[in-house]
Amino acid sequence: xxxxxxxxxxxxxxxxxxxxxxxxxxxxxxxxxxxxxxxxxxxxxxxxxxxxxxxxxxxxxxxxxxxxxxxxxxxxxxxxxxxxxxxxxxxxxxxxxxxxxxxxxxxxxxxxxxxxxxxxxxxxxxxxxxxxxxxxxxxxxxxxxxxxxxxxxxxxxxxxxxxxxxxxxxxxxxxxxxxxxxxxxxxxxxxxxxxxxxxxxxxxxxxxxxxxx
Amino acid sequence: xxxxxxxxxxxxxxxxxxxxxxxxxxxxxxxxxxxxxxxxxxxxxxxxxxxxxxxxxxxxxxxxxxxxxxxxxxxxxxxxxxxxxxxxxxxxxxxxxxxxxxxxxxxxxxxxxxxxxxxxxxxxxxxxxxxxxxxxxxxxxxxxxxxxxxxxxxxxxxxxxxxxxxxxxxxxxxxxxxxxxxxxxxxxxxxxxxxxxxxxxxxxxxxxxxxxxxxxxxxxxxxxxxxxxxxxxxxxxxxxxxxxxxxxxxxxxxxxxxxxxxxxxxxxxxxxxxxxxxxxxxxxxxxxxxxxxxxxxxxxxxxxxxxxxxxxxxxxxxxxxxxxxxxxxxxxxxxxxxxxxxxxxxxxxxxxxxxxxxxxxxxxxxxxxxxxxxxxxxxxxxxxxxxxxxxxxxxxxxxxxxxxxxxxxxxxxxxxxxxxxxxxxxxxxxxxxxxxxxxxxxxxxxxxxxxxxxxxxxxxxxxxxxxxxxxxxxxxxxxxxxxxxxxxxxxxxxxxxxxxxxxxxxxxxxxxxxxxxxxxxxxxxxxxxxxxxxxxxxxxxxxxxxxxxxxxxxxxxxxxxxxx
Numbered sequence: 001x002x003x004x005x006x007x008x009x010x011x012x013x014x015x016x017x018x019x020x021x022x023x024x025x026x027x028x029x030x031x032x033x034x035x036x037x038x039x040x041x042x043x044x045x046x047x048x049x050x051x052x053x054x055x056x057x058x059x060x061x062x063x064x065x066x067x068x069x070x071x072x073x074x075x076x077x078x079x080x081x082x083x084x085x086x087x088x089x090x091x092x093x094x095x096x097x098x099x100x101x102x103x104x105x106x107x108x109x110x111x112x113x114x115x116x117x118x119x120x121x122x123x124x125x126x127x128x129x130x131x132x133x134x135x136x137x138x139x140x141x142x143x144x145x146x147x148x149x150x151x152x153x154x155x156x157x158x159x160x161x162x163x164x165x166x167x168x169x170x171x172x173x174x175x176x177x178x179x180x181x182x183x184x185x186x187x188x189x190x191x192x193x194x195x196x197x198x199x200x201x202x203x204x205x206x207x208x209x210x211x212x213x
Numbered sequence: 214x215x216x217x218x219x220x221x222x223x224x225x226x227x228x229x230x231x232x233x234x235x236x237x238x239x240x241x242x243x244x245x246x247x248x249x250x251x252x253x254x255x256x257x258x259x260x261x262x263x264x265x266x267x268x269x270x271x272x273x274x275x276x277x278x279x280x281x282x283x284x285x286x287x288x289x290x291x292x293x294x295x296x297x298x299x300x301x302x303x304x305x306x307x308x309x310x311x312x313x314x315x316x317x318x319x320x321x322x323x324x325x326x327x328x329x330x331x332x333x334x335x336x337x338x339x340x341x342x343x344x345x346x347x348x349x350x351x352x353x354x355x356x357x358x359x360x361x362x363x364x365x366x367x368x369x370x371x372x373x374x375x376x377x378x379x380x381x382x383x384x385x386x387x388x389x390x391x392x393x394x395x396x397x398x399x400x401x402x403x404x405x406x407x408x409x410x411x412x413x414x415x416x417x418x419x420x421x422x423x424x425x426x427x428x429x430x431x432x433x434x435x436x437x438x439x440x441x442x443x444x445x446x447x448x449x450x451x452x453x454x455x456x457x458x459x460x461x462x463x464x465x466x467x468x469x470x471x472x473x474x475x476x477x478x479x480x481x482x483x484x485x486x487x488x489x490x491x492x493x494x495x496x497x498x499x500x501x502x503x504x505x506x507x508x509x510x511x512x513x514x515x516x517x518x519x520x521x522x523x524x525x526x527x528x529x530x531x532x533x534x535x536x537x538x539x540x541x542x543x544x545x546x547x548x549x550x551x552x553x554x555x556x557x558x559x560x561x562x563x564x565x566x567x568x569x570x571x572x573x574x575x576x577x578x579x580x581x582x583x584x585x586x587x588x589x590x591x592x593x594x595x596x597x598x599x600x601x602x603x604x605x606x607x608x609x610x611x612x613x614x615x616x617x618x619x620x621x622x623x624x625x626x627x628x629x630x631x632x633x634x635x636x637x638x639x640x641x642x643x644x645x646x647x648x649x650x651x652x653x654x655x656x657x658x659x660x661x662x663x664x665x666x667x668x669x670x671x672x673x674x675x676x677x678x679x680x681x682x683x684x685x686x687x688x689x690x691x692x693x694x695x696x697x698x699x700x701x702x703x704x705x706x707x708x709x710x711x712x713x714x715x716x717x718x719x720x721x722x723x724x725x726x727x728x729x730x731x732x733x734x735x736x737x738x739x740x741x742x743x744x745x746x747x748x749x750x751x752x753x754x755x756x757x758x759x760x761x762x763x764x765x766x767x768x769x770x771x772x773x774x775x776x777x
Contacts, residue, residue: 054671057595077674078683084675086668093772094690103686104676134771152676 004030005068005155007188012063014046014055021046021059022209028156028188033179033202035191038209044192047209048158051190052084053077067155083154083187085162085178089141091133097144098129104152119147123177139170146178150185157182159191163198175201215594218587222651223610225584229648230613232629233622234473240466240628247632248459257463261471264464266443271475273359273439274446278429278479279486281363285370286421288517289378294405295514312372312525314701314756316709318730319749321365321437322741323528325354326535328361331543333531339544347543355441362439366431368528370424371521374417380660381416385409402511403504411494423615425483429476430618433711433726437733446472447620451712454624455720466624473621480616529749536742555739563725563747570708570724570751573639577646578703581654582696588655589662590684593670611652619649623716630717642722645713646706654703661695691773693766697759705752725751 007028014021022043028034038044049055051065054077065073072080091100101116109115120126123143133141142162149157162178163171179202182189191202199206239245243254261267327333331348339345354361387409394404414421435445443449450468453461539550623645635641665688673683689696711726718727729744767773 052671052675054667054674076680077671078677078679080675081677082675084672086672088668090668090672092669092687092691094767094770103673103678106677132770132772148676154675 004186005188006030006066007156007190008064008066009051010064010066012047012050012061012065014043014050014059014061016046016059018060024207026205026207028190030186030188031183033182033189033191033204035193035199035202035204035206036209037192037194037196037199037206039194042209044209045160048084048160048190048192052082052158053080081155083149083152083157085145085149085157085159087161087165089133089138089145091136091141091144091148093134095133096129097125097131097133097136100133100144101129101148101151104148106153115151119151120144123147138166139174142166142174143177146181150181154187157187157189159189159193161193161195161198162191164193164195171197172201179203215587215591218584218591222584222588222655226614226648226651227610229626229629229644230617230622233625234617236625236628237466237469237473237621238625240463241470243463245463245466245628247628248462250463257467260464261467264443264449267446267449269357270443270446270449271471273362274429274472274475275479275482277359277363277366277445278425278476279482281366281370281428282421282424282483283486284363284367285374285424288367288371288514288521289374290406290410291510291514292375292518293378293382293514294402294410295511308522309372309375311753311756312369312522313376314705314752315369315525315529316705316726316748316752317365317369317431318433318437318709318711318726319532319745320369320525320528321434322729322733322745323532323749324361324365324368324524325438326531326738326742327524327528328364329354333527333534333546336544336546345544354438357440357442359440359445362435362445363428365434365438366428368521368525369434370428371518374420374424375518377417377420378413381413382409384416385412387413398503400504400507402507402514403502407498411498419609419612419616422480422483423612425479426476426616426618429479430472430620432620433730436730446475447618450620450624462624469621469624472618476618476621529746532742532746532749534742535738536746538739538742555743559740559743563744566723566725566728567747567751569639569722570726573643573646573714573722573724574704574707574751574755576640576643577650577707578654578700580643580647581651581703582658582700584651585655585658585699586696589659590688593662593667594680611655614648615652619712623712627716627719639718639722642714642718645717646710649710649713650703650706653706654699657702658695658699661692665692694759694763694773697762698756701752701755701759704755708748708751 009024009026009028012022012024014023024036024047026034036044036047046055046059050059050061053075055061061073063073064071067081072082091097092103095103097120098113098116101119102112105112105115116129117126120128123146125140125143128136128140128144133144136144159178163174166174175198191198193199240248240250241257243250243252243256325332329335329348330351330353335343335345335348343349387405390408390412391401391404394408395401399407430447431445432447432451435448439445439448444452446468450465450472453465453468456462456465534548536555537551537553538548539552539554541548626645630641669687669691670683673687674680678686708724709726710724711730714722714724714727720727725744725748729741729748732741732744735741763773
């Protein structure tokens with residue numbers, strides 16, 4: 001998993017109905033976390049939607065998103081190789097914990113069960129595979145969501161305020177876990193947040209977005 | 214493929230209705246070469262206007278449309294105002310949902326058994342209170358004013374309008390509106406009527422119009438409860454159409470066009486009433502009365518709906534009682550002997566129609582579900598917001614089969630099908646049912662589908678799953694409960710259809726509903742009790758599956774219960 005990936009955001013401009021919303025030009029190396037901060041209404045979530053491939057048709061965007069040198073900005077979301085981590089863990093309620101992890105594992109992987117058990121063990125959840133996700137604690141859910149993301153072998157990761165709904169004491173540990181794992185996997189990551197502590201723990205560069213003019 | 218779904222739905226709904234209307238209009242003016250009508254003429258109209266009692270037929274149809282709607286709407290609004298906060302919502306829904314699935318014909322039979330001179334009510338008050346030793350000689354059911362007909366319709370339309378209102382209310386933030394008005398000194402019920410109703414009514418306007426159209430042109434309920442000499446306009450048209458003398462079809466077509474006019478006039482009259490009420494309402498609002506003596510209104514709000522629901526449930530009990538009654542002398546409230554003979558005698562003849570009913574209902578519902586899912590999935594993938602102009606008009610078209618009277622376009626449709634050389638077959642009836650199943654399935658499913666959190670599919674896509682796989686592996690299983698409910702609604706609508714089955718099946722396809730309604734003229738209560746009860750219980754099977762299956766499948770998944 002330790003192949004190094006590279007994400008370049010080249011001269012990105014997003015506008016809504018003709019009026020410019022945000023501009024960004026940045027490069028994220030393997031294992032780096034770029035933090036984007038800004039008040040609500042500054043277009044943080046629009047930026048994530050654009051990068052992940054879910055931008056609503058009302059927006060116009062220009063620029064290139066280069067992942068390992070290839071422009072992915074015209075690819076459909078499922079072929080971009082960009083993983084997402086949301087505020088909520090969003091574990092599929094109709095699947096077991098193992099089913100949730102298996103959902104992300106690429107088809108080509110042969111020993112899926114072994115991969116899943118190993119992933120659970122890494123985050124201290126051995127034997128949780130058959131559990132109903134609704135019976136897990138908030139921290140446990142967040143860890144399963146993280147492992148589901150990593151098992152899908154993305155080439156880059158977008159984090160949408162992933163810690164804001166966790167209890168305060170849990171937050172620091174979870175941040176450490178997430179950022180360590182992302183670094184280990186050599187994934188370029190973009191974190192969107194309005195919590196300054198998130199940015200500090202991420203340890204990378206911080207870009208501040210202004211409220212749109 | 215997916216992109217064609219909305220177009221396909223609109224074509225499926227609008228095409229047959231337009232074709233049917235045209236083929237009602239042409240024979241109405243004498244043109245139908247198949248029956249020798251080569252030249253346009255006004256003869257059908259002349260013949261129609263000399264029919265005895267036509268004016269009365271028209272008047273009863275028109276009046277029952279307006280009266281049914283006004284009473285049902287008033288009861289629903291008063292009730293909602295008297296509850297005012299959504300605390301009781303769940304409780305009401307639970308009470309009302311089974312009533313919505315009750316077929317019109319079964320409800321009508323039940324009411325007839327309840328209020329007839331020899332019915333349950335008369336038995337309960339006899340002989341002690343009324344002094345009747347034998348059934349009084351009163352024309353209660355089939356009364357010439359159509360009051361029994363209107364009562365039967367009101368019982369069925371209250372649950373419909375109530376559910377439509379409950380579905381619209383969350384958009385309005387009614388609780389905060391009422392809280393605001395109360396903080397200005399308005400009594401709760403007055404507050405609800407003054408600040409919620411004006412915003413609620415536009416949202417339920419189309420369902421209200423559907424009720425008017427339905428009540429002016431209903432056939433099966435009118436056959437059971439309506440006046441007989443003369444019957445309502447829709448029933449008269451059906452009689453002329455089925456006359457062995459084929460030349461009467463010209464007059465029947467003219468009648469169908471007249472029915473269209475009567476329904477349209479009723480809608481226009483309602484619209485004028487709307488304007489009048491709005492004007493008076495504005496004055497009432499501006500006067501600023503805070504509401505004195507709300508208590509009677511509150512009692513009325515709760516009492517009336519309770520009365521309607523109780524009537525429906527007691528009616529069903531009456532049907533059940535009749536179906537097992539042996540010897541049952543008049544003033545006795547209960548039969549002296551109980552017997553399974555009626556059921557045992559009916560069972561062999563029940564099997565065929567029950568199977569046909571199920572086949573048609575399942576066929577129409579499956580096609581409707583596929584089309585509706587395709588249209589909604591297409592909407593999701595296009596990323597369009599449903600409230601944007603274009604889709605709003607498409608939604609209005611969905612109501613077309615519910616607002617154009619069945620009897621006005623189904624004859625024409627039959628003529629179209631005959632001229633295309635189509636023999637009456639099962640698939641034709643399924644297609645006819647689809648016209649009415651499709652709108653309800655769409656209305657029932659669209660809300661849940663559009664509210665589904667888009668992050669689930671975004672997340673699944675970002676994990677590398679294709680759009681198709683997201684639909685099959687995420688959206689469909691997570692929306693299983695609303696999907697099954699929509700299916701159950703579709704089944705219930707199809708099971709209750711009378712006229713499409715009768716006309717498109719050319720009387721040769723027997724469903725539980727056509728058989729039950731055809732028993733109305735005979736008046737054998739024991740047999741009617743059996744058939745009406747079977748008709749009433751079939752839709753329940755669908756709802757039991759819709760409630761039970763998700764619980765069974767997700768018994769080990771807490772997150773799949775309830776909230777979705």
